[in-house]
Amino acid sequence: MKDPKAAAGKRQQPLSDTRLTPAAHAVALLVLGVANAASAQNATQNPVPDSASADTRTNTVIVSGIRASLQQSLAVKRNADSNVEVITAEDVGKMPDKNVADSLQRLPGVNISSSAAGSGGFDENDRVSLRGTAPSLTQTTINGHALSSGDWFVLDQVGGAVGRSASYSLLPSEIVGQVVVHKTPTADLIEGGVSGTVDIITRKPLDFRQPLSFEASAQAVRSTLAKKNDPQYSVLANWKDPTNTFGVMVQGFSEKRSLRRDGQELLQWAQIAPTSKIATAHPDLANVWYPRLIGSSLFEQERQRKGGLLDLQFKPSRDLSFDATYFSSLLKASNYNRNYMTDMLGSGVIGGDVAPDSYAVRNGTLTAASWANAGTAAAPLRYGIVDNINRPGAYAKTQFLDLDGRWRVTNDLDLSAKAGITRGTGATPAQGVYEGDINNSGVNYQLNGLGNPATVHFPSINTANFTGTPLDWVFGASPASTFDEEKYAQIDAAYRLEAGPLRQIKFGFRGTDHHRSNLEVSQGPNWANTNPGSSSTNPAWNGSTYPGDFASDLGGDFPKNVWQLDPNILSAWGDLHSNRDVSRTYYPDMFNLTEKTKALYLSGDFEGDMWSGNAGVRIVRTEGTSNGYQILPNQPPGGNLPAFPWGGFVQQTAVENNSTYALPSANLKFDVNKDVVARLGVSRTMTRPDFGALGGTVTLTDENHTGNGGNARLKPVISNNIDATVQWYFAPRALASAGLFYMDLRNYVGYGTTSGVFIDSRASQQTGRGVFATYAITAPINVDASVKGAEFNLQLPIGMGFGADTNLTLADSKQNFGSCPALTTVTSSDPCDMLGASKVTANASAFYENDVFNARIGYAWRSSYLAAQDRGTPMYQDAVGQLSASANWNITKYVTLTFSGQNLNNPVLKNYVYNKDQPRSFYVNGAQYYLGVRIKY
Numbered sequence: 001m002k003d004p005k006a007a008a009g010k011r012q013q014p015l016s017d018t019r020l021t022p023a024a025h026a027v028a029l030l031v032l033g034v035a036n037a038a039s040a041q042n043a044t045q046n047p048v049p050d051s052a053s054a055d056t057r058t059n060t061v062i063v064s065g066i067r068a069s070l071q072q073s074l075a076v077k078r079n080a081d082s083n084v085e086v087i088t089a090e091d092v093g094k095m096p097d098k099n100v101a102d103s104l105q106r107l108p109g110v111n112i113s114s115s116a117a118g119s120g121g122f123d124e125n126d127r128v129s130l131r132g133t134a135p136s137l138t139q140t141t142i143n144g145h146a147l148s149s150g151d152w153f154v155l156d157q158v159g160g161a162v163g164r165s166a167s168y169s170l171l172p173s174e175i176v177g178q179v180v181v182h183k184t185p186t187a188d189l190i191e192g193g194v195s196g197t198v199d200i201i202t203r204k205p206l207d208f209r210q211p212l213s214f215e216a217s218a219q220a221v222r223s224t225l226a227k228k229n230d231p232q233y234s235v236l237a238n239w240k241d242p243t244n245t246f247g248v249m250v251q252g253f254s255e256k257r258s259l260r261r262d263g264q265e266l267l268q269w270a271q272i273a274p275t276s277k278i279a280t281a282h283p284d285l286a287n288v289w290y291p292r293l294i295g296s297s298l299f300e301q302e303r304q305r306k307g308g309l310l311d312l313q314f315k316p317s318r319d320l321s322f323d324a325t326y327f328s329s330l331l332k333a334s335n336y337n338r339n340y341m342t343d344m345l346g347s348g349v350i351g352g353d354v355a356p357d358s359y360a361v362r363n364g365t366l367t368a369a370s371w372a373n374a375g376t377a378a379a380p381l382r383y384g385i386v387d388n389i390n391r392p393g394a395y396a397k398t399q400f401l402d403l404d405g406r407w408r409v410t411n412d413l414d415l416s417a418k419a420g421i422t423r424g425t426g427a428t429p430a431q432g433v434y435e436g437d438i439n440n441s442g443v444n445y446q447l448n449g450l451g452n453p454a455t456v457h458f459p460s461i462n463t464a465n466f467t468g469t470p471l472d473w474v475f476g477a478s479p480a481s482t483f484d485e486e487k488y489a490q491i492d493a494a495y496r497l498e499a500g501p502l503r504q505i506k507f508g509f510r511g512t513d514h515h516r517s518n519l520e521v522s523q524g525p526n527w528a529n530t531n532p533g534s535s536s537t538n539p540a541w542n543g544s545t546y547p548g549d550f551a552s553d554l555g556g557d558f559p560k561n562v563w564q565l566d567p568n569i570l571s572a573w574g575d576l577h578s579n580r581d582v583s584r585t586y587y588p589d590m591f592n593l594t595e596k597t598k599a600l601y602l603s604g605d606f607e608g609d610m611w612s613g614n615a616g617v618r619i620v621r622t623e624g625t626s627n628g629y630q631i632l633p634n635q636p637p638g639g640n641l642p643a644f645p646w647g648g649f650v651q652q653t654a655v656e657n658n659s660t661y662a663l664p665s666a667n668l669k670f671d672v673n674k675d676v677v678a679r680l681g682v683s684r685t686m687t688r689p690d691f692g693a694l695g696g697t698v699t700l701t702d703e704n705h706t707g708n709g710g711n712a713r714l715k716p717v718i719s720n721n722i723d724a725t726v727q728w729y730f731a732p733r734a735l736a737s738a739g740l741f742y743m744d745l746r747n748y749v750g751y752g753t754t755s756g757v758f759i760d761s762r763a764s765q766q767t768g769r770g771v772f773a774t775y776a777i778t779a780p781i782n783v784d785a786s787v788k789g790a791e792f793n794l795q796l797p798i799g800m801g802f803g804a805d806t807n808l809t810l811a812d813s814k815q816n817f818g819s820c821p822a823l824t825t826v827t828s829s830d831p832c833d834m835l836g837a838s839k840v841t842a843n844a845s846a847f848y849e850n851d852v853f854n855a856r857i858g859y860a861w862r863s864s865y866l867a868a869q870d871r872g873t874p875m876y877q878d879a880v881g882q883l884s885a886s887a888n889w890n891i892t893k894y895v896t897l898t899f900s901g902q903n904l905n906n907p908v909l910k911n912y913v914y915n916k917d918q919p920r921s922f923y924v925n926g927a928q929y930y931l932g933v934r935i936k937y
Contacts, residue, residue, distance in 0.1 A: 066849045066856065067803070070795065071733045076180070081605070081614050082667040083679050083723055083739070085110070085181040089203065098255070098902070100176060100200055101125035101168035102884075105860045106843050107181060108791045108807035109196075109741075111836065112860070113867065113877070114909070121877070121909040122261060123223075123902070123925035126169045130183065130195040131741060132787050132811030134835035135165035137687050137717065139193030142200045143325065145402055145418060146190065146512070148484040150426025152333035152396040157426050157482040158518050158589040162692035164192075170329040170398045172253050174217075174234045175309055177203035183741075184681030184723045185665050187603035187616030188492065188506055194687040194719045195743065195787075202325065205240050205247025205313040213238040217934040219898070221257055224906075225553075225926025226300070228258035232932070245315055252308035261299040262551045263923040264453040264558060266291035269873050269913050270345060270704040272366075277353040285359070289918060290350065290366040292703065293385075294445055294456050295341035296559045297921075298546050304332040307399075319408035328399040335394055338546070339387045340463060340562045342443050342456060345703045348382050349374075349443075360446075363917045370444035373460060377440070384438030384458065386469060390567040390574075393429040398422070412496045419489040427481035432571030434539060436469040450878055450910045453556030453922045466541040466563040480589075482518040484691075504605040506616070514595040516691045539573035542566055553906060553924045591695025591710065592627040595688070603665075613668040620686060624657040626694050626712035655712035657694070661686055675730055679739075681723040689714040689749050693780040700775055701871055702760050708869060709754075709779035715747040725791070733803070735795040741788070748785035750815050750832070751778050751869055778869060784816035785834055806844040813837035833874075838865040855887040867911065875920050878910035888934075896934045903927045 073086040085107040102125050105112040112125040113135065127135040140147055149167040151157055182189060182197040189197055215236040222229050232255040240247030272279050274286035307329035315321040345351040349371045356369035375381030400422035407415045441461035447454050492508035546562045603616020665683035672678055688694075693710055700707040725739030754777050763771040789811035797803045815832035845858035861881035868875045886900035904927050911920040 066847050066854055067733055067797070070803070070805075074729065074733060074735055074795070076178075077735075078677060078727065078729060081612055081669050082182060082186055083184040083681055083725055085183065087176075087179040089177050098173065099125065099168045100171045100173055100179060101128050102902070103173060103176070103179065104128050104181070104198065105882075106805075106807075106845060106858060108737075108793045108843075109183065109809045109841075110181065111838055111841055111862055111865075113836070120261075120263070120265075120911070120921055121923055121925075123259060123928060124169055126167055127165050128168060128198060129165075129836045130181070130193075130198075131743070131809070132789060132813040132834070132837040132839070133195040133743075134837075136163045136690050137194040137836075138165065139190070139197040139687070140166035140168075140200070141190065141197060142327070142400065143202060143402060143404070144190070144199060145400070145420060145488055146192070146422060146486050147398060147400065148422040148424035148486055149398040150396040150424040150482050150484060152331055152335075152394045152426055152428075154391065154394070154428040154431075154480050157428065157480045162482060162516070162518060162695065163690040164688070167331075167396060167398070170305070170331055170396060171200065172234070172255065172305060172329070174236070174253055175200070175202050175251060175327070177201050177207070184667055184679075184721070185663075185683050185685055186614055186667065187601040187618045187663070187665055188508060190510060191599060191618060191620050191663060191686050192688070194685045194717050194745065202309060202311065202327075203238075203249065204323065205238050205249040205311055206244055206315060208238045208240060208247070208249075211240055211242060212937075214937040215935065217898070217932055219930050219932030222929045222931075223258050223260065223926060224928070225262065225924070226258040226260040230256040230258055232256065232930070240313075247311075247313045249311040249313075250308065251310075254304070254306045256302070256304040257928070259299075259301040259303060259925065260547075261297075261923055261925050262554060263297040263299070263921055264551070264554065264556065265295045265297045265339065265341075265921045266293065266447075266454065266919055267295070267341075268292040268345065268701060268704060268871050269918060269920075270706075272350065276350075278350065278355045281355055282359075284361060285355075285366070287364070288361055288366050289364055289914070290344060290369070291342075291918075292345035292348070292350075293339075293341040293343060294454050294558070295339040296456075296546070296551070296562055297923075298338045298550060298562075298564070299335065301333060301335040306330050306332070321406045323402075323404040325402045325404070326400070328397070330397045331395060333394045333396065334392045336391070336567045337387070337389045338562070338564050340438075340559050341384055341386065342445060343382055343385045343438070344369075344443075348384075351703070352381065354381070363915055365447070365915075365917045367917060368444075368446040371442055373440050373442040375440040380437075380439035382437050382439055383441050383443040386434075386436045386438065388432075388434045388565045388570055390432040390570045391428050391430070392432075392567070392571060394427065396424075396426040398424045414494045415491070416493075417489075417491045421485070421487045423486075424484040425482065427479065429479050430571070430574075432567070432574030434471070434565060434570055434573070436471055436538070439470065447917065447919060448556070450912060450916050450919055453551075453554055453558055454919065455556065456558040458559065463559040464545050464561045464563055466538075466565075469538065469563075471538055480519065482516075484514075484516050486512055486514040488512045501606045501608045502604050503607045505602070506605070507600070507602045509598075509600045511599075512595070512597045514597070515593070516695075517592040518590055518695075537577070539565055539569050542569070551924075553926070554908065554922055556922075591691070593624065593691055593695055595622060595624045597622050610671045611669065613666065615666040616664070618663040618665075619660070620663060621660045622658065622688065622716065624688075624694070626655045626657060626710075657713060657715075659716055661716065661718065672726075675728060677727045677729070679723070679725045679727070681721070683721045683723075685719045685721060687717045687719075689716065689780065693749055698756075698758065698777065700758055702763065702773075705760070705773050705775045706871065707758070707775050707777045708871075709756075709777040711780050714749060714780060715782050717748050718746045720744040720746075731797065733795065733797045735793060737791075737793045739791045741791070743787040745785040745787070747782040748815060748834070749780045750783035750785070752781045753778055783832075785814065785832075786816075787811060787813040787834070787837070789813075801850045802846070802848050804844070804846040807842070809841040811837065811839060811841075813839075833866045833876075835866050835868070838862040852890050853888070855885070857883075857885040859883050870920070873913050876912050878912060878916075880907050880909060881905065882907055894935060894937050896936070898930070898932045898934055900930045901927060902930075 069088040072088045076086045087103050101112050104110045109131045111129045113127045114121045129135040130138050147166050178201040180199045217234050219232040220229050234253040236251045238249040269291050271287050271289055272285050279286040309327045312324045358370045360368040402420035404418045441458045445454055445456045490510035494506045496504050544564050550560045598621045601618040605614045663684045667681045670678040695710045698709045722742045727737040755774055756777050758775050760771045760773045791809050793807040795805040813834040840863040843860045847856040863879045867877040883905040884902050889897045906927055909923040913920050
């Protein structure tokens with residue numbers, strides 16, 4: 001593995017020298033003047049503050065803080081032989097960065113999202129992707145090794161949504177020493193990132209200046225929508241002996257935050273069947289799309305991220321060093337979700353072939369419809385359903401133990417070795433679930449595109465009154481869990497020599513053993529203790545309704561004064577009336593997957609007059625085995641239910657999926673002159689498909705007979721890449737750059753539609769007999785795709801303590817249309833859009849800093865993109881921007897007051913399906929404000 005500190009290569013080019021520009025002279029004089037004034041006022045043993053010092057031997061100004069971190073980052077970027085982006089610890093600390101993803105979004109070519117897949121979106125950045133690709137195509141490592149992580153949201157723990165991307169909500173910014181984003185690979189980087197690798201480098205005990213160092217912070221966070229204040233703490237202590245031989249660093253963090261999300265969700269989009277009675281009576285409604293559910297969605301959660309990092313470093317001589325690092329992060333994420341919804345499928349009006357009394361169609365979509373009450377007391381007709389789902393104890397966790405050793409055998413030969421284990425888990429231990437019917441009320445709705453939430457009315461029902469709401473049934477996945485583990489070991493060698501332009505040869509070997517599995521026990525009703533269709537067994541209601549300001553930031557006209565159950569009463573009721581034993585294991589969502597890999601590489605570093613570079617090849621062998629579940633083929637329709645309530649699923653015969661690939665790469669750097677650097681990189685990269693895609697699972701939606709399936713025979717994604725960039729370092733801490741990139745992807749994971757016969761579990765539960773139906777299954781397939789784009793970056797020190805930086809990324813990403821089946825004939829979006837692909841990403845920030853005070857404001861924006869496949873249809877995220885700001889006041893050399901804010905513009909997250917006449921959801925999470933104190937000694 002490449003030593004991050006050696007990323008600058010052999011020829012270190014300073015970013016500033018004695019030939020300063022007039023603006024740089026002015027900044028230097030200002031800083032020295034402030035430092036001298038502070039020295040005259042406060043004569044201490046250290047008369048020069050930490051924020052500015054003068055080295056009289058070289059007459060060079062050394063600046064720390066925001067400016068120093070920018071200078072350090074640019075130094076690594078300039079001297080690296082490959083194309084990298086860099087963030088340092090000070091840069092992270094001077095922004096309102098609550099996890100590493102918050103910091104990365106400011107870099108050119110980096111995209112962030114606030115959810116893994118089907119959870120919609122929240123107020124914390126959670127996934128990172130590069131250059132218009134999905135997060136799964138970005139490799140995340142810590143100190144050069146892989147990171148296993150779990151997800152707290154139940155729909156991300158099971159089924160086809162289980163991905164490979166790391167959850168950044170588990171990674172607080174306090175652990176960061178430096179983050180290096182590798183946009184072009186080198187042979188010694190571990191494989192797995194088609195679009196690039198994000199390497200998070202933690203701080204090391206022997207890197208600290210003083211024998212004893214201490215840092216601590218205490219903050220209060222105010223969540224405006226939740227209207228709650230919560231505490232957040234972090235501490236770091238580092239000790240090293242006077243000889244710089246042995247050091248110990250301990251970090252700990254405990255960060256609590258309350259979250260509330262108000263929303264409207266339009267779920268389970270379906271088409272009116274052309275053979276239905278509705279379409280027969282109204283031919284213009286044949287194949288028209290409509291949302292089955294339009295719901296008033298309220299989500300509340302208490303998050304607490306707790307954990308720490310322990311690092312032991314031993315360096316008995318200049319030629320030998322050892323390092324042991326342990327990290328653990330637990331995100332407690334109990335949550336309570338409520339939704340008051342229309343229901344037009346299943347037992348609803350369209351499912352019951354009841355034509356609307358009036359309607360409107362636009363762009364192949366039923367944009368408005370109205371039904372008067374057509375039910376009777378004897379034969380009620382359902383117009384809506386209500387879900388209250390409490391998930392106490394939900395959590396996600398990641399941890400790793402890494403052992404690292406380095407030995408300088410001779411002046412020309414270095415050896416290094418690394419071994420360790422990383423483990424990630426995520427679980428929903430239990431669910432308290434109530435689902436009730438909204439009967440004999442009539443309903444009407446009107447879609448308003450993405451301008452406003454849909455208008456929804458239940459004319460003859462009081463949405464704030466729980467009394468009389470009949471129980472439908474208890475549903476859901478509970479308990480559910482996911483487990484991810486990787487064991488790894490590697491050895492690397494570097495041999496320096498003088499053979500023409502060849503300066504160094506590197507080679508190494510790495511092996512891994514990876515295991516991923518999940519479990520789901522479906523929570524079914526205990527029919528002996530409940531009376532479906534009656535309110536007699538409903539849980540007790542204490543008269544509670546949604547908060548009085550629910551959805552006030554969304555606008556629109558839909559039910560807002562809605563009843564809700566107490567979450568503790570709901571959980572107790574669910575425990576009483578639900579079966580959660582292993583006989584109800586929900587096999588369609590489960591898989592067990594193992595991967596063993598072996599990789600070896602050989603590369604060379606080259607250097608000539610005004611140029612340098614590297615070239616090499618990495619050869620990777622993957623041996624994978626997937627075990628999913630399938631329905632027993634000899635179960636006929638009708639008859640008694642099979643032994644398992646969900647239809648006699650059995651584990652498939654293990655499907656082997658082996659491959660061997662050679663991944664060559666070459667990077668050239670040209671020093672055009674002292675200020676201009678040109679780079680060219682060509683490479684082949686690889687990413688293995690998502691675990692859920694390989695698992696062979698089949699997740700079914702009984703109401704419209706659709707589902708998502710897996711494909712255990714998917715091939716790894718291979719990309720042939722070209723990257724070219726020109727960088728102009730026109731002043732100290734300044735950069736103007738432009739670059740072009742192209743990725744030709746083979747075996748990209750797209751989606752196609754097939755059909756299969758499965759048991760309809762909902763109908764089977766209602767009838768007590770096995771009911772089979774044909775389902776349309778959206779499953780992953782290998783297709784061809786391409787990504788091409790450009791990046792522009794400007795970092796500008798304005799002077800007098802002011803500075804600004806901005807970047808723009810343009811990306812054109814799409815699948816090969818000929819190999820990508822269109823999922824619908826009515827669409828204004830390209831059905832071959834790639835997951836995670838925004839055409840435009842832009843970031844801008846400005847800062848001010850002096851010895852006492854610094855402030856920074858930033859805005860990040862990305863255009864719309866395909867976020868996920870949701871219940872058999874695409875889910876696009878509309879364009880969105882986020883405003884953040886921070887300010888720090890150094891009261892003394894050791895104490896700093898901090899204030900910061902995130903989501904200050906209170907963004908509304910808007911999702912849609914095939915076009916913007918088909919909204920999927922509207923979410924608002926409010927802003928978050930942090931006030932605290934930081935102590936550094």
